[in-house]
Amino acid sequence: MSAAVKVQFNNHFRKVNRTKRRYRALRGSAGSGKSVNIAQDYILKLGDPKYAGANLLCVRKVNETNRNSTYAELVGAINRIYGARAEEYWEVLRSPLSIRSRVTGNEVIFRGMNDVRDREKVKSINFAHGKLVWIWVEEATELQESDVDILDDRLRGILLNPNLYYQMTFTFNPVSAQHWIKRKYFDYESPDVLAHHSTYRQNRFIDPAYYRRMERRRLEDPDGYAVYGEGEWGELGGLIFKNFVIHDFDISFQMFDTMHIGQDFGFNHANAILTVGVKDGEFFICDEIYVHEMDTGQIIEMADRKELSKYLSMYCDSAEPDRIQMWQNAGYNATAVVKEPGSVQAQIDYLKQRKIHIHPDCVNTIKEIQQWSWKKDKKTGLYLDEPVNFMDDAMAALRYAAEPLRRPEMQYSNQRFGSW
Template identity: 35%
Template sequence: MKEKKIYLPDIIGRGYGTFWKYRGRYLVVKGSRASKKSKTTALRFIYNLMKYDRSNLLVIRKTYRTLKDSCWTDLKWAAQRLDVADKWEFKLSPLEATYLPTGQKILFRGLDDPLKVTSITVEYGYLCWAWLEEAYEVMDESDFDVIDESIRGEIPSHLWKQWTITFNPWNDRHWLKKRFFDAHDPDILALTTNYKCNEWLDKNDLQLFERMRKNNPRRYQVAGLGNWGVVDGLVYENWEEREFGLDSVTNCVTVCGLDFGYTNDPTAFFIGFYDEANKRLYVWDEFYEKGQSNRDIYERISSMGYAKERIIADSAEPKSIDELRDFGLRVRGAKKGRDSINNGIQFIQDMKLIIHPRCVNFLTEISNYVWDKDRFGKILNMPVDDFNHLMDAMRYAVEPLHRTGLKYNRLGGGL
């Protein structure tokens, strides 16, 4: 093959030299938004797979359905960025990438199907590398212990066994901190990166972080500088993550909520089931995306199979509600009133929340949704305006349940 010479700093930028060269078992990177961690990881894997014959890569996220728009897309971008896209074939069903000259593979799996993670083999070479993206989504350390064993066995001397673990550090109570950042293990390299090492950001991008620094210093520490989020005074502690099926919620009320967003905030859609007899709310599904037009919202809810459900949306956007109705959704605005936020929170606090593991954004928000404090550190009776998009959507969804004079349909019929 004809060699193609490139100067890597021109392609990937600077700030990741140590990351690029490390050969230990665990390469762990927490970082702020726009810190290049995912893009640089993708570039490193495409480069090394082509450089080291017989190497293969396993890419994992908590839920399989999130891989296509994250890791798969980043790796495909990396092949284009390195000008080697013609040497790779990226497939969508199932998600997979193949280095055409040799048949080396990039395989994609979700922890929602653990058997497919632990029983992986490759036809050519060795499964020596793994990438766990958005590792913060994995709430239980034992889930990682299971997949850690998937990278095992003897390998030739030119290869090395390694996990690359990338995430945003929202909560300092997460097991990732103790296991990787508080440990003194020579086989762990734990790094913190932030947007300041990303020379590809333009003036508008930098202004966004500067506004965050001035207006929301708590969020800036995490989303700007990549520091651990200190979580104190959680609004909801009445929840557990547990898989369940529709057969266990047959006597429940279906509830759906929608919080609008676009550029800076995501549109958040919530669907769950309320068990009135046992005061339980089963959190079943979500979508959580920026840049969604009303047409996009309609198509996404329809493709998820929820177009016939009754949806309670943020009443601050009546025009959007009217458009969604015109498209065919059964949606109305929430009946907000005095103390509606606190009333809704109190109602939900009296329930037990059972959260399906696929609701990764819901789990992130509820783990970081906290009461605000005054400048003296006294907790106020109002939550911080952050990590609240799905929290608001849930509140809208259950609003009719704590108002009088409303009748409810059972599972499948909405309110």
């Protein structure tokens, strides 16, 4: 492949990228390099004439989340590997998502496994050239075992090109020792399975700030750290929100009864800004800004660039009046949320009773809500009435955004669509 500018791999994935076993199961901590590695591996192979006739299917439980994960990773890999010549070698389409090598004609397509329709669609996949030979299931613990069996069934038949082989790749954080994925691929040795483990410490591209955040997690959220810091099979119980769904929805302002913004300030912790719509009492998280180690001036610049609304009320953490002032000076409609003893629990109670819809582009909010849990009493092992104090920044922004509805008596200014 003569176009390659330069491609860098982490050594600990060498075996993974060479194996032809039918299943590659990659469990690992957050940030261990799994997704980047698999994306680069596939782009090199799909663009290589040796693998002519190979096609890749990328699967997430919710199809729309492919856009910001598998698709974004593969496009990133193309740009890193091919540099300025990316377009010459690859055809990349955003709607519908698709990627095709101009050299080999090999293609990538993207699907979900969320309902009957999704499953039927997977059964009828066809390619213009060659066959479906590779499947990448990203965040594989989101899927049911039966979904994986349906996918597995798709990889069969004689392959004309002797270099081709069928293979499924799973990337995930090991969220539960009871999970089917452990039983299926990790509990016994099989010549068909390459089971792999990795942590962020083996990823040479991780920056020191990430190490510091992980160290904080180790202290503040030991159960979460075991899974997301060590990549060990964990037991993440006590989830706070289960009442959420991830799906695409129209973000026109007409759609909602009210709309506003919640902001939780942070520097070492993330600074999270969520734009939230409310319709018939249900919450819709439409958009997020989620950054680490940026000062308020930089975040305001970013919000300006993203055209965050200056008309919507923005509910912020009252502990930081100076930052609220800066947002006001920049023209944003920022106000402090009044905090009282017990208000975090009351906000959580309020939100638990409502359906929370999350737009698939809000990747950090999705990550947080899937792991935000109650603290555990070390002695009794029982969950306490207090949330874990880690990766809770988008959740704080969501709590603030709920305040004007939860406490109408506070007379927070409540912008309606008409006043845009």
